[in-house]
Amino acid sequence: MVFEIKSRIATFGGELLKLSHASSATKTPMAVSIYLPPASKTTRVPVLLYLSGLTCTPDNCSEKGFLHATASKRGIAIVYPDTSPRGANIAGEDDAYDFGSGAGFYVDAVQEPWSNHYKMETYIVSELLTSLFEELSSSSSSPEINIAEKLDKSRISITGHSMGGHGALTLYLKNPGLFKSVSAFAPISNPSRCPWGEKAFAGYLGSDDKEEWKKHDATELVKAGGWKGKDLKALIDVGTGDDFYKQGQLLPENFEAAVKEAGVSDVTVRYQENYDHSYYFISTFAQDHVEHAAKYLF
């Protein structure tokens, strides 16, 4: 598989590459962007994978998240996958903001017809990371650039926002050793018990086997006990003015209680007074999250 370079944009001393590639996991083209810091011109740099929230494309956070300012200084590449397949031509896929297009929830769907394309867990963990580190990227319209040789595949951390915070926490917890650290902005921390998660899990995973849901729920994954006595290397920020937090969509307290109960260490959850769910919140704390990753990547 070869990445097609849609555009190259100079920013913060490095460049943002907007890419597209044919995914075998989703059987669709997938958009992904990558910020390459100036250090990548002379050395292999570690990678911070940023998973976006409901409705987002790779553009939202790369335009508004402000991660590049610190990633530029620290020499970290940021990878922004899309939040779902696009154009899978499934009836109703564009009908809701919280299911289907823009709402893949970072799980592999088992329910028809979603299971034909909505394989976001496999896409992210098995396909995208492998491709970025191994494939020669080329474009007919731009000079060739070999992304793989700019990245250090032994050093990857993960972060995300809202649905992407859920994705970051669950993919981290399910794949010990793959990522050096995890962080999240306003994550959906216990999706089995909130309206967004219940709708998505019922639709993608089915409602018959709730045990299956637990494999994609950060709070339940911690309760399962595999991380007992271990350092989670996790930083979580939640705004107290976040309407979705107030509505019980995020439930970070459940995650905190599970962490305490399970005897997991090195988890910092901060409640930021008055901050909302928007990029005004993300951009404010972006520096802290990139620095958190840097602590473990270097």
Added chain:
Amino acid sequence: MVFEIKSRIATFGGELLKLSHASSATKTPMAVSIYLPPASKTTRVPVLLYLSGLTCTPDNCSEKGFLHATASKRGIAIVYPDTSPRGANIAGEDDAYDFGSGAGFYVDAVQEPWSNHYKMETYIVSELLTSLFEELSSSSSSPEINIAEKLDKSRISITGHSMGGHGALTLYLKNPGLFKSVSAFAPISNPSRCPWGEKAFAGYLGSDDKEEWKKHDATELVKAGGWKGKDLKALIDVGTGDDFYKQGQLLPENFEAAVKEAGVSDVTVRYQENYDHSYYFISTFAQDHVEHAAKYLF
């Protein structure tokens, strides 16, 4: 006149206020946003006025420009006016991206029907700044906040992007002493001689008296000689990958030549390799422009 607070958003330790007020200059409601840094809780802070480019509302730069990161640290308020009246109900006002709505060019129109509403120079210089510094702001939905008592009206600087860079340079040059310094991102530096400026000036000012155009053209204002031997305290950044620069819409070289010819000092024009016209460019150099203002505001 009283500002209505549409929303208050916590960001970078301070808050962004989205306001609306009835303008006597434009005879329409006008949107304006203001970022209040944390220092404004305890002291009067200086102000950096940011004028946006074609098509923009106060939201574009407040979401994507990243001026707040440095404004927060330095204790500077940022004011984001809109780029034109909205809803003036002039036939054709929404037909083009570069004339009418979103394209007021910071001049007072004299041509009918625009002259009934498109008085952006008067709005910015005479009405907005006066109102911000003197009016008690209130909202039925939020706790009252007195913006005026948080701002130091004796310390104002001005900056802007593209059409807003034109606005920043011309309003600065035309009002000696009003602003402490000026900067611009990719400014339309010689509008009398580029397609954007020619269209806007012909429409708002008429084509009969080209001398009138010179009063709203940064290059011509410098040529006029009033700044001879004086420090302009100006910082300008232009990306060499900017398509509008390549198309001759910006003409910063004309401004530089005029500065040299007129014997004006303290003007820094930087050509940033490969950078484009977007917020990826603005956000990269936002820190430098806020620091430039800070140098003269403190």
